[in-house]
Each structure stands twice: as C-alpha cells, then as structure tokens.
Amino acid sequence: MARTLICDIVTPEKQIFSEEASFVSAPSISGEVGILPLHAAYVSVLKAGQVVVKYPDEKNSRYFAISGGYLEVKDDEVIILADSAIDIEDIDKASAEESLAKVSECLEGLDDKDSEVYKMLKSQKDFLELQLYLTK
C-alpha cells in the first residue's frame, strides 16, 4: 500500500471532511498547489476556488468549493482551514442562485466600499458565484 495523506477540511463551524487521500490540490493565492505524501512542512494562504481530494484507490475524487482560508501540511497530514466550504455535490443550485440575487441586491444598496460589511457581502457573493460556476 502506497503512502497516503490524512486530509482534514475544517471550517469555523464544523469539520467537513476527514479521510485518507493520495493527493490533495488547493488554490493558494500564488497559484494552484498539489500535495503528495512526504511533502515538506508547509503553510499557505488560500483564495476562493476548488479543492480536489483524490482517494488512495486513484479512481475516485471528491471536490469542494472553498471561499478562502489556509493550508497546513505536516507529517503527511493536510489541514485545510476554510472560511466556508461545501462539497460540490451538496450545492443546491436553485437556492444558491436565490441567495446570490439577494446578496447582489444588498451590495448595490451599499456605497461605502471599504466597510467591513461590504467586504463580507462581497466575499459571500464571490463564493456563491464560485459555487454556481463549479456546478455547471
């Protein structure tokens, strides 16, 4: 049996995923990173995008949408700390579209583009758009 990684995906609210994997790829802010077993200790900042986890059988993979966060690799353990994350299969297209419309409407009502509320809504909007994009 080849060496494997333990991959955890956690958000502040809950642990989304924790299983063995042979390969993990994540969207770091300076480009996509792929992690294989025996990777050096590594910490990186992630942007919004897709996380791919390949199972040790090399056939099946799981896909997650994340809205940004951190990646930590140490001793064949990959921890992805995501601000929010969702399994792509769990994305409900209709409700995502609905919330996107709502968030966009709220955003248009705001003038102060530097305020924390604006930033928060903007990142929500980006995340919803990403979810819709990935389910296409």
Added chain:
Amino acid sequence: MANLRDIKKRINSVKSTKQITHTMEMVSSAKIRKATERVQASTPYYKAMQRMLANLTDGVTDSEQGLLKTHEEVKNVTLIVIVSDRGLAGAFNTSVLHEANNLRKKYLSEGVEVEIIIAGKKGIPYFKYREVLPSLVYSDQSADPTIDEAREISAHVRDAYQKLETDKVILLYNHARNAADQDLTVEQVLPVDVDSIEKEEKESKFAADIEFEPSSQAVLENLLPDYVDTKIYHGLVDSAAAEQGARRRAMKSATDNASDIITTLQRQYNSARQAAITTEINEIVGGAAALED
C-alpha cells in the same frame, strides 16, 4: 372550611409551576447536546489555528503587525461581554455581568476609559440601570451564534484597535466545563497574546522547518484577523453551551424545590382535613347527645 380550599389552591399552583420548570429542564437537556456538539465541531478549526499562529510567531518578539503589537499606554479598554438572551438560568448571566462591572470600575479608577460590547439581551438592562451605554449590542442569537456575528464583533474591535481607539480588548464569557458546570472566563483578545497560546500548543521542533507561502509575514497578516474572529466565535458557542447547562441545573433545583413544597403542603392539607372531620364528628355526637336528653 376556607383553609382547606386555600391549601388546595396553593398545591395546584405549585404543581403547575413544577410542570413548567420540569419541561424547561427537559428542553435544556435536549439543547445541551446540540450546543456541545457545536463546540466540538468548532474546536478542530480553533486548535489548528492556534497551532499555526504559535508556529508563525515563534521567534517574532515584537512584531510590527498591528494586532500583535502592545500599545505602550493603555487609555481605552473594550470589554466584550457574552451573556444569554433569556433568563431563568441561575447565576449564569449575573456572574459574567458582575465581573464585567467590577473590571469596568477597576479600569475607571485607574483613569482608563471603558467601552462595552454586549452579545445577549440580558446584558442590556443591567448596564442601562448603571447608566452605561454599550457601544454595540447583539441580541437574539445567544442560543444560536453564527460565525458572521462573531466576524462583525471582531471587525469592529480590530478596526478600533488599529485606529488606536482602544488599547486592549477583553472577552468575558461562561466556559462550559461540562454539562453541569460553568467557569467564568476572562480572556484577552487584543493585542493577540501569543505567549498564552504557545504554552499549550507549541511544537517548536517543527517551527523552523515550515515553508510559508507567500511569506511568513504575509501569512501572519492574514491569519491574525481570522484568529480573532475564531476566538470570539469560540467564546459565543462555548457560552451557548454553558447557558443550556446552567439553565438545566437551575430548573432542576427549581423542580426539586417545588416537589418539597408540594410534600409540605400536602401534609398540611391532610392534617387540616383530618381536623375538619374530627370537628364534624364531635358536632354530630354532641348534637345526638343533646337530642337524647
């Protein structure tokens, strides 16, 4: 006899109170499980973040990073007070609020301005009565805190800290030690106190070998605000779990007290009834004796 009826009435009223407190106890027991699960679900993230931060700040003594830097002079202090929206939870809210008020008095006597942020409805009347105006109030979420609420509070204090409007941010909440006991917890949020984390989570063996991308400074800059968010969120969920525990305990003792009162009243009722019967028999016997003469 009027006395008998009065006692009966009291028994009934205590009985219905007991029913209510018993139901509340059951409801809280059910909610404890959910609240504890949420604490457990949020713990891996919090722990991983602490570990990362400890590794990052290892060797950084006095960082230029705004949130890490201690302000030389403490002139303004912000207290974040986490209480519940509902009462009937024993000393749950009072203990936090008293501690907050004591801290406030202590700082005021040192000539330090104090700003108060309240999460939970029960804090509002307490400070209103003491004529303290909280700068921010969050309510109706104590049983169901969200990360967004924590982010709002955190964004506010981070802004204030970096603009030098506040020099220290302190978080007060009840920590749920287990389902029955709560510990009053006072933690410093800002400046981020790295030393306290390092004691628990330090793994310095690896710290030097970790590669950071884009750079350790950049990661740190990103991580600190998120760490503050998480810390406040953790306080909120912990307090929510503690609230249910405190309420169950308070309601359990209320139910027990009601049972005791009912027992006492029932005895009084029985002896009053017996006295009434005895009097009646005496009267009948007396009446019959009078007729025989």
